[in-house]
Amino acid sequence: MTGTAAAPAPSEVQRGRLAYRRRQTVKSVLVAAGSTVALGLILTVAITGAPGFDRVRESFFDPKVAAETLPDILVGLWLNIRLLVCCTIGALILGLLIAVLRTLRGPVFFPFRALAIGYTYSFRGAPLIIVLYVLTLGVPGLRLAGTPSVVVLGGIALVITYGAYMAEVFRAGIESVHPSQRAAARSLGLSYRQSMRFVVLPQAVRRVTPPLLNDVVSMQKDVGLISLAGPIDAIRAAQIGVAEHYNFTPYIVAGALFVLMAIPLIAVTDWVTLRSARRQSADGAA
């Protein structure tokens, strides 16, 4: 609405204010630059001046070793990425399903509700590594025909562990939607399922997107644990590189790649969180 008419020229006072603010901005940029340079210098001197610095540099930051192991690590990383995508989708679907099951009322749904509750209680408590070992080492031990590969079993371990966390996040979201919204939907003649699908879930999912993305970021790291069961992912490839070269550089390479992979995800999470915080404070003001 504002700005359609030409704004009148700023008054003397306003011009003074603007000039003052500009000077303040320049000043704070200079201060920030100065303190950054100072801190950088101190850190550089402290680290490079340390007595064991040369040895550490050789065994952790050897460019030759990095170049030689990078291709294998990248191949491994591709497995991590595929696993992350599949497990995220799997865990989101499982989490949503379990959360909705827990909201169902009525005697018919009692066993489903009990199962859903038992599942979220157990798998939020169970360490991922144990679940991973049980599935990837235990299940193939049964020697059943058609047992999936270790990668798939490891993926299933991730999905059921993270599904339990995400189910709780979704449930919190569903419960945060005010009962009057459901009453309004039902009063229009929508069935329980329709109210859930068109009114409750869209609002719930919007509210819990930031915490869900945080779970995805943390899953991003845990996908690497699958290397414990044998498949050659980025971390396992790095481990092999370390053994071959008697040098730790491959670990640094793999670590850096994981961080690079996480940056966009974390950035998206921060952006979504900020946006939803703004929206909620706008709701509160309305």
Add this chain to the structure above:
Amino acid sequence: MSTDEPAGRGPAAPADGTVLSCAGVRKRFGSTEVLAGFDLAVAEHEVVVLIGASGSGKSTLLRCVNLLEEVDDGTIHLDGEHITDPRINPDRVRQRIGLVFQSYNLFPHLSVLDNVTLAPRRVHRIVRAAAEERAMTWLSRVGLADKAKEYPDRLSGGQQQRVAIVRALVNSPRLLLLDEVTSALDPELVGEVLTMVRDLKSDGMTMLLATHEMGFAKQVADRVCFLSEGRILEQGTPAEVLGDPQQPRTRQFLQRIIESGRL
């Protein structure tokens, strides 16, 4: 404004033209009996206004009629159909009754147009274009056509409440229930909502409404019912109940309203 004919759902109205009848309705929450054998009949095109102290059970009654609450005893009939029969599908009943809440309860994640067309599209299976055309007709009638694409949080309280009423109306309800639709509004926004309700009355809409606006009750009510202790203590034309109350408790209630400057 003109009201569209209900789309032939439910049985035909009984010959005496009674749309709603409640008989001996009881409802308790814990140890408090909110409705204690409540009787009420609303005829076609009639506007019945419920008044009574806060907590006297007006909202509870409206929620029972809309089957959002289960009655503990008694029966409710809509167009002669027994709707408190446990074998009945409550969704089908609610499709024939509109309910508007004190706090609007618009869906914040949907635009005004989507709020209004949700039930026609999902419940009555009307295709989007037709549902939107109908919705736009209603929105234009109440002067909100330019807000169709806005989200509810961008609207004033009065505008939100008018959208909420339109949302109930596009289902062509047989009966419209209004629960203190102006109580959450700033005084200067009350008028626009009351005008809309008055227009609905002249369309012949059958309405049962709870209100604290006695002036408004006088204007629209064919009958005013004063609720006390879970029953209708006194009822009659607005002139009778508001102008010359017979029961001491009704007088006391109106006195308090007058003192708070709402008459």
